[in-house]
Amino acid sequence: MQTRFTVQTNGPGLYEFTRDVAGWVRGTGLLTLMIQHTSASLVIQENADPEVQTDLQNFFARLVPPTTDPSMAYLTHTYEGPDDMPAHIKASLLPTHLSIPVTDGCLALGTWQGIYLFEHRDRPHSRHVVAHLSG
Amino acid sequence: MQTRFTVQTNGPGLYEFTRDVAGWVRGTGLLTLMIQHTSASLVIQENADPEVQTDLQNFFARLVPPTTDPSMAYLTHTYEGPDDMPAHIKASLLPTHLSIPVTDGCLALGTWQGIYLFEHRDRPHSRHVVAHLSG
Amino acid sequence: MQTRFTVQTNGPGLYEFTRDVAGWVRGTGLLTLMIQHTSASLVIQENADPEVQTDLQNFFARLVPPTTDPSMAYLTHTYEGPDDMPAHIKASLLPTHLSIPVTDGCLALGTWQGIYLFEHRDRPHSRHVVAHLSG
Numbered sequence: 341m342q343t344r345f346t347v348q349t350n351g352p353g354l355y356e357f358t359r360d361v362a363g364w365v366r367g368t369g370l371l372t373l374m375i376q377h378t379s380a381s382l383v384i385q386e387n388a389d390p391e392v393q394t395d396l397q398n399f400f401a402r403l404v405p406p407t408t409d410p411s412m413a414y415l416t417h418t419y420e421g422p423d424d425m426p427a428h429i430k431a432s433l434l435p436t437h438l439s440i441p442v443t444d445g446c447l448a449l450g451t452w453q454g455i456y457l458f459e460h461r462d463r464p465h466s467r468h469v470v471a472h473l474s475g
Numbered sequence: 476m477q478t479r480f481t482v483q484t485n486g487p488g489l490y491e492f493t494r495d496v497a498g499w500v501r502g503t504g505l506l507t508l509m510i511q512h513t514s515a516s517l518v519i520q521e522n523a524d525p526e527v528q529t530d531l532q533n534f535f536a537r538l539v540p541p542t543t544d545p546s547m548a549y550l551t552h553t554y555e556g557p558d559d560m561p562a563h564i565k566a567s568l569l570p571t572h573l574s575i576p577v578t579d580g581c582l583a584l585g586t587w588q589g590i591y592l593f594e595h596r597d598r599p600h601s602r603h604v605v606a607h608l609s610g
Numbered sequence: 611m612q613t614r615f616t617v618q619t620n621g622p623g624l625y626e627f628t629r630d631v632a633g634w635v636r637g638t639g640l641l642t643l644m645i646q647h648t649s650a651s652l653v654i655q656e657n658a659d660p661e662v663q664t665d666l667q668n669f670f671a672r673l674v675p676p677t678t679d680p681s682m683a684y685l686t687h688t689y690e691g692p693d694d695m696p697a698h699i700k701a702s703l704l705p706t707h708l709s710i711p712v713t714d715g716c717l718a719l720g721t722w723q724g725i726y727l728f729e730h731r732d733r734p735h736s737r738h739v740v741a742h743l744s745g
Contacts, residue, residue, distance in 0.1 A: 342638070342711055342718075368477065370507055370607045372640055372709045376720030378656045384571045385563065386513045391552040392563050398549055399539070399564050404669070414668055417661040428655065428662050429669050436654045437709050439507045439572050441477055441607035448477075448605045450511030470718045472640045472711035474609050474744050503612070505642055505742045519706045520698065521648045526687040527698055533684055534674070534699050574642045574707050576612055576742035583612075583740045585646030609744050 345373075345469040349459035352401070352423075354385065354393040358447075358455045361471070365442045369474045373455070374437040376468045379427035380459050381434035387454030396458075404429045427460035434458055442473065480508075480604040484594035487536070487558075489520065489528040493582075493590045496606070500577045504610045508590070509572040511603045514562035515594050516569035522589030535595075539564045562595035569593055577608065615643075615739040619729035622671070622693075624655065624663040628717075628725045631741070635712045639745045643725070644707040646738045649697035650729050651704035657724030670730075674699045697730035704728055712743065 343364060347355050365371055375382050386392045406422035407415050417425045438455065441448040449455075457467055478499060482490050500506055510517050521527045541557035542550050552560045573590065576583040584590075592602055613634060617625050635641055645652050656662045676692035677685050687695045708725065711718040719725075727737055 342713060370505075370609055370640075372711065374710055374718065376718070376723065378654065378720070378723055383567055384513065385567060389552055392513075392560065395550045395552050395560050396564060396567055402549075403538075403673075414672075415665045417659055417665050425662065425665050429666060432653055432655060432666055433568060433703060435571070436705070439574055439709055440509055441507065441605045443477060448509065448511070450513070450603070453511065453513055468720070470711045474640055505640075505744055518702055519648065520702060524687055527695065530685045530687050530695050531699060531702055537684075538673075568703060570706070574709055575644055576642065576740045578612060583644065583646070585648070585738070588646065588648055 341473045343471050345471060347457040347467045347469060349457065349467055350464045351462055352459055353397050354456040354458050356387065356454050356456050361455055362447055364471065365447060365473055366445050367475060368444060369442050370439055371442050372437060372439045372472045374470045376470060378431050379424065379461050380457060380467050381431050381436065382438050383434055383456050383458050384438060384453050385456055386452045388452050400430050423462045430460045476608045478606050480606060482592040482602045482604060484592065484602055485599045486597055487594055488532050489591040489593050491522065491589050491591050496590055497582055499606065500582060500608055501580050502610060503579060504577050504608055505574055506577050507572060507574045507607045509605045511605060513566050514559065514596050515592060515602050516566050516571065517573050518569055518591050518593050519573060519588050520591055521587045523587050535565050558597045565595045611743040613741050615741060617727040617737045617739060619727065619737055620734045621732055622729055623667050624726040624728050626657065626724050626726050631725055632717055634741065635717060635743055636715050637745060638714060639712050639743055640709060641712050642707060642709045642742045644740045646740060648701050649694065649731050650727060650737050651701050651706065652708050653704055653726050653728050654708060654723050655726055656722045658722050670700050693732045700730045
């Protein structure tokens with residue numbers, strides 16, 4: 341069973357879509373979500389305190405600053421904007437796909453785990469996530 | 476086929492549980508392990524030399540120091556202790572899940588690969604890992 | 611259905627093998643690729659501009675320099691060469707496995723996504739990647 345979720349983004353940050361996914365799965369099996377882009381990521385993170393999401397975004401913004409930052413002067417792929425190559429780097433440091441067991445119609449997530457799309461680009465994007473549920 | 480493994484941890488570091496997993500799988504299929512926490516990770520790493528595990532832990536401790544370190548003053552989620560938000564960050568940099576093909580009852584790991592839980596918190600924890608084996 | 615791909619490497623960098631994988635999959639299901647080594651990785655990255663691959667490699671070379679670099683003096687696992695322990699660290703920061711939905715015989719990759727083996731060692735290696743396709 342396969343489908344595709346679309347997550348609308350509006351700048352860097354984490355966008356939760358746990359409910360969309362939870363509403364689609366059924367039975368017992370394995371859910372796999374894969375993002376069809378190389379400048380955004382999928383992460384499972386704490387959904388209790390929104391500060392965690394802000395802190396995560398700020399950590400990665402400091403680890404991989406825009407190409408306008410002197411420390412990134414060695415990067416060559418810069419003509420799609422100062423946020424483009426850093427987005428590819430962040431997309432390599434963070435997951436492209438997630439796999440989550442499903443039991444009796446429920447995602448086997450821990451109490452504090454939510455499913456997020458992590459946007460790395462500045463401009464708004466429609467992000468596509470392919471879902472596969474194996475029986 | 477699904478089960479849940481529990482790994483007891485006692486401070487930051489890598490805890491191998493390859494044998495528990497190898498003893499549970501059977502037949503030919505795909506094994507997926509997912510940790511139900513956002514402050515610990517699952518990794519496949521070299522099991523030959525324990526120095527590799529110590530070095531890995533020290534690398535991540537330097538890349539993401541406690542919030543008491545001046546370089547981390549920008550973090551806001553600090554009320555659960557100086558090791559909490561760094562643990563979430565490490566958990567985003569390292570895998571939440573692993574998928575390993577199984578062939579004739581054996582994990583298709585390379586010669587030097589072991590399965591580890593990577594604990595990021597200081598205090599002891601009971602960590603739950605959900606396992607799904609598809610036929 | 612399982613097989614094993616071999617990717618020959620000749621120093622650090624990204625080696626694309628999307629075509630080998632695309633030629634093997636069939637039907638509708640989930641493909642999982644797992645590398646049987648702890649000093650190389652698998653990544654999905656942009657396949658349009660080769661500069662992206664060079665920049666990625668340079669980012670990781672700076673984030674995790676050789677053990678001859680003074681900043682890495684704390685590492686202890688050094689007797690297999692200055693590129694060995696950094697390779698293990700990079701292998702923990704980058705994926706050991708990839709899972710990609712397959713639809714009607716086609717990998718459900720986005721337009722710009724390619725499948726790469728990311729080599730972290732200096733010397734040439736034959737790298738083995740186990741593939742599992744679930745129906």
